[in-house]
Amino acid sequence: MGGMSDVQRARIRLQISREAARLFWDQGVAATSGDQIAEAVGVSTRTIWRHFRNKESCAEPVIMQGVVTLLGVLSAWPKDRFLEDHLKAELARLGVEEPPVSFADEMLATQMIWLADTEPALRASWLMACDQTERELGVIIGNRLGLPPDDLEVRQHAAAAAAVIRIHDEHIGAAIVAGADVAEYADVEALSKRYAHAIRTATGGAIGDPVI
Amino acid sequence: MGGMSDVQRARIRLQISREAARLFWDQGVAATSGDQIAEAVGVSTRTIWRHFRNKESCAEPVIMQGVVTLLGVLSAWPKDRFLEDHLKAELARLGVEEPPVSFADEMLATQMIWLADTEPALRASWLMACDQTERELGVIIGNRLGLPPDDLEVRQHAAAAAAVIRIHDEHIGAAIVAGADVAEYADVEALSKRYAHAIRTATGGAIGDPVI
DNA sequence: CGACAGTATGTCACTAAGTGACACGTCGCG
DNA sequence: CGCGACGTGTCACTTAGTGACATACTGTCG
Structure with a gap:
């Protein structure tokens, strides 16, 4: 049962968030695509949207x-x-x-x-x-x-x-x-x-x- | 020169906003599309996005x-x-x-x-x-x-x-x-x-x- | 160890949000 | 009337975000 533990979930979210923030800072929010974030983290784009409801909230x-x-x-x-x-x-x-x-x-x-x-x-x-x-x-x-x-x-x-x-x-x-x-x-x-x-x-x- | 006056611009924005708010209230935000708002106001969808940066801000x-x-x-x-x-x-x-x-x-x-x-x-x-x-x-x-x-x-x-x-x-x-x-x-x-x-x-x- | 259950992820097709480019109509002005 | 400026419509296009299904991983029970 149980699925992903909260701490595990928080960790992957933080990982995604770090890359997203870095990209936002380097090239601006608009110029950063979901695909780019996904690639930087090393997961599929779909996974990004599983963890965040939209780009900014990354x-x-x-x-x-x-x-x-x-x-x-x-x-x-x-x-x-x-x-x-x-x-x-x-x-x-x-x-x-x-x-x-x-x-x-x-x-x-x-x-x-x-x-x-x-x-x-x-x-x-x-x-x-x-x-x-x-x-x-x-x-x-x-x-x-x-x-x-x-x-x-x-x-x-x-x-x-x-x-x-x-x-x-x-x-x-x-x-x-x-x-x-x-x-x-x-x-x-x-x-x-x-x-x-x-x-x-x-x-x-x-x-x-x-x-x- | 001068384009659309501020008051004119504010009026159309308010008009769109009224219809959007009504639809949001009646059927929820997610279930309301930009096309629907546009139709309710009687303008093209493109015009909606000219006046608002995204759906929610309507x-x-x-x-x-x-x-x-x-x-x-x-x-x-x-x-x-x-x-x-x-x-x-x-x-x-x-x-x-x-x-x-x-x-x-x-x-x-x-x-x-x-x-x-x-x-x-x-x-x-x-x-x-x-x-x-x-x-x-x-x-x-x-x-x-x-x-x-x-x-x-x-x-x-x-x-x-x-x-x-x-x-x-x-x-x-x-x-x-x-x-x-x-x-x-x-x-x-x-x-x-x-x-x-x-x-x-x-x-x-x-x-x-x-x-x- | 091995079968199984549950779930997180990848893939892919799809919907809808939002943009760019251009043509058209309108309005004020000389 | 002709001209320029600007708001809007149309349409093609990009990309954010979802649904559905297959697969791989992880832990549990026998």
Whole structure:
């Protein structure tokens, strides 16, 4: 029974996504055909469409990698801690241990997010990825506030928080693509403070402090 | 010189959008072909693709109508007024005067927004429409704070505000489609307060009060 | 080890989305 | 009237995406 395991499925999707993103970046989305992606990955074109509903969404897994770290950190946020403290500790820990996503993938994600600013097809994918982020944030925030994830207030906080995270990602991504030093964004302390402040502001202070 | 005027172009786009939205609602997006939309409007299929980059985006003008009222009201928000007061006055005025968008269009927009919850193709269009809203909000907020629209703080406020407006629209839309009385949302006073509160919260209090 | 079941993939024919090129009708202008 | 500009229709064409079927792979049970 069982078919392909989720992790296996995720791996092939990521593999396809990497090649697609590389091609999108090198020659543009419109100029990249499904056949080309398939050839680059080494599978048949049909397989591409089995794993992705359309060409643009081939970029989604790579784009997702760009936010998956932060989302993972937020999932593990204990109720009795300040957001900035938790972020700082976790991001520092990730810097020492094996990072969950490779630097090359982060770079690809950054490039895709930057491309999304001008390529409308990719923008839709990017927004869909952020939409997914928002739903997951809804669960986290709902949990923290002791409310169901589909509660109106929870959804508002989640949407606002996801929105400012997106703006940050776009902002940093644009700077990096423009040639800014990547190290500039390696200051865990400052980064944590900025994210925490943005989320706290966007939720009117509802998310950020310990909850009793 | 000059070609088709913008208003003319907008009119044909809206016309196409109405028929497309009706068909999407009646038989689903996938089951609706470009040829069908063209026939319903009474133009050639080629003309459809001249005005829209793809099938799903045919719904965008109608979807946009759903937020255009609020956006117009916000554009005219004087610096020395509280948001709730301005909203209340303007929405009440619009109720008396000729409304900027017909009730039928509002209903179509509501249906499309509801459909977007399950149809991924439409969701992308809906998110793109919200993205547009966000950009316009950026101009309004930047103006209000005396900052350029691409300032990071302005963008964060605009994104968060656009996000909570979207959540509200989805929430109200879902209720109406589910059969709630439309009149329930005709209470201008309550509606103004809710929008104002949501925006004020999402911007950490930065947007909502008069600015000196 | 070997037969079997389930499923992911390849192949191929097919539908439909979307584009390019060109001809035609219309409208404003001298 | 003649001219130029532009929106639209027609048609051929490319390519995204699906359905159907054959095949190869993978794990399980005897």
